[in-house]
Amino acid sequence: MNTDAELDSKSVRTRKRVLAAAARVFRQQGYAAASLRQIADAADMQAGSLYYYFDGKEALAEAVMDRGVAEAQRSAEAAINRLDDAADEIDVIVAAFSGHLTYLLEEADFAVATLRMLQQTPDAVRTRHLKKQKAFGRFYGDLFDRARDAGLIDPFFDLSALRMLLLGALNWSPEWFDRRGLSADDLVAQLGRMLRSGLNG
Amino acid sequence: MNTDAELDSKSVRTRKRVLAAAARVFRQQGYAAASLRQIADAADMQAGSLYYYFDGKEALAEAVMDRGVAEAQRSAEAAINRLDDAADEIDVIVAAFSGHLTYLLEEADFAVATLRMLQQTPDAVRTRHLKKQKAFGRFYGDLFDRARDAGLIDPFFDLSALRMLLLGALNWSPEWFDRRGLSADDLVAQLGRMLRSGLNG
DNA sequence: GTCTATAGGTTGATAGAC
DNA sequence: GTCTATCAACCTATAGAC
Structure with missing residues (x-):
């Protein structure tokens, strides 16, 4: 049983390494421009070997x-x-924004890759993903x-539009954020005020 | 002279047709996934003919x-x-946002294509473009x-961060905007308030 | 599990006819 | 100006050895 767990654990670990490599490459290149060879390279294996862990490029992107x-x-x-x-x-x-944005701006290959790939991914993948994102x-x-129910948002506001505008501000931030400037927390403070x-x- | 102008004008018109086709395809597919064959198709010509008007894919994207x-x-x-x-x-x-956003949300192949291509474009193209965007x-x-000088923005705010956050809200809007919901003007009104x-x- | 080898298809770009 | 034909490079995916 111990042996089984160890064998299993190695395979699981390798799978994670592949997924992390995919996230890194997809983040930098987007979906279309990323090649399986690059991903395999980043994961220290050959392109063909990826298929032992994933069904192909689409499956990798979806994961x-x-x-x-x-x-x-x-x-x-x-x-x-907290x-x-x-x-x-x-x-x-504001706290939700803070957690969300902090994650987005510091070493978040997965989330940033997700934002960048959304429009480029094949229809079937995108459709399934949008459902989860909902x-x-x-x-x-x-x-x-x-x-709003607590009286803290004026009824003037369309909550759906407001939410999308504000999330847009967050989602776009990886495009311009620079570690040398304000921190993620500083940004959220600006937004909160x-x-x-x-x-x- | 008249004849010259007309000949010239036809070539110019065709070039514009090619550019508009490129914007449409780049907008839908992004830079990497768009093929010159698709662009040529959308412009009613063959892929090789594009090279009479543009030096290649990169030049097309940059234009x-x-x-x-x-x-x-x-x-x-x-x-x-106004x-x-x-x-x-x-x-x-708010007026600047209004003009900007209205353009972005209604038939703006060029601007939306630009936003989508920014991260995918080859380094040389991106570098030159960022300079213009500055x-x-x-x-x-x-x-x-x-x-701020007029006393309408509290000194608490970092104007650069504020600007990027708000422009992010605009830039992201083509990702979710739905003609069936609020209009572009409605969105700006929400933002303004x-x-x-x-x-x- | 991971490799090599390769099939089958698409791509950006060029050459030359018309 | 536009077309056809084609090249070399690259891609995803698969097959089979180890």
Whole structure:
């Protein structure tokens, strides 16, 4: 049994190495431009060997994207759980942004690869992925609903549009973020202040 | 002279047709996945014929991207010029967003193709393009500077970070915008209200 | 599990006829 | 100006040795 577990564990570890290599290459090149040879190279194997672990390029991309959204959501949830009891519903949204953005900006090959691949991926893959991503959308939707119900968001706002605009600000940030400037937390602070009271508050 | 102008004009017109076809295909497929055969098809010619008008795929992409930023900036400027004298410096920013976003969301093959291609394009092309895009960045930077100088943006804010976050919200919108929902103007109104007084103002 | 070898297809680009 | 034909390079995926 011990032996079995060890054999299994090695295979699982190699699979993870392949997936991480795929995320890194997909992140840098996007879906179409990334080649299986590059991915295999990054994982220290030959292109043909990848097929022992994954069915092909599409399956590899889908696995990366699945983990990308999962990790982003987990980071957002973890940040919410770190809040103390004094937090109001806007604090919850800002905390979710904080966890989400921090993950996106520091070593997040999976999530950034996911964002970059979304439009390039074959239809079947994209369709399946968007379904999974909708769960993440609902997670954020609930946070905004609660803030409105608590009277912290004016009824003027369309919560769906607001959510997409703000998530867009987050999703685009890997395109321009520079470690030498403001930190991820600083960025969220800017965003939080704007949400609380606008540019002049 | 008339004859010359007409001959010239036909060639120019064909070149424009090729460029528009390239923008359409690049927008849908991104840089790497788009093939010259698809572009030629969309322009009603054979792949080899493209080389009469452009030096190759990279040159085609660069021409699309140049026009993409130019059109976006022109739309933003035009919207500012339509403001009346009562407008304050925040109105100017919101107007720029309005022109920019409206262009981005309605038949803007060039600008959306530009956004999608940025990360995929070969280094030489990207480097040259980012230089041109910086001018657009400075344009927005000036608008924010003026709003701060007028006392309409609290010194708390880092104007560069703020600008990138908000432009990110715009740039990401083609990913999710749906004609059946809110209009581009509605979206800008949401953004404007948030900038003025926050979510609860 | 991982390799080598290769099939089968597509790509960007060029040459030359018309 | 536009076409056809073609090249060399590269791709994904598969087959079979080890």
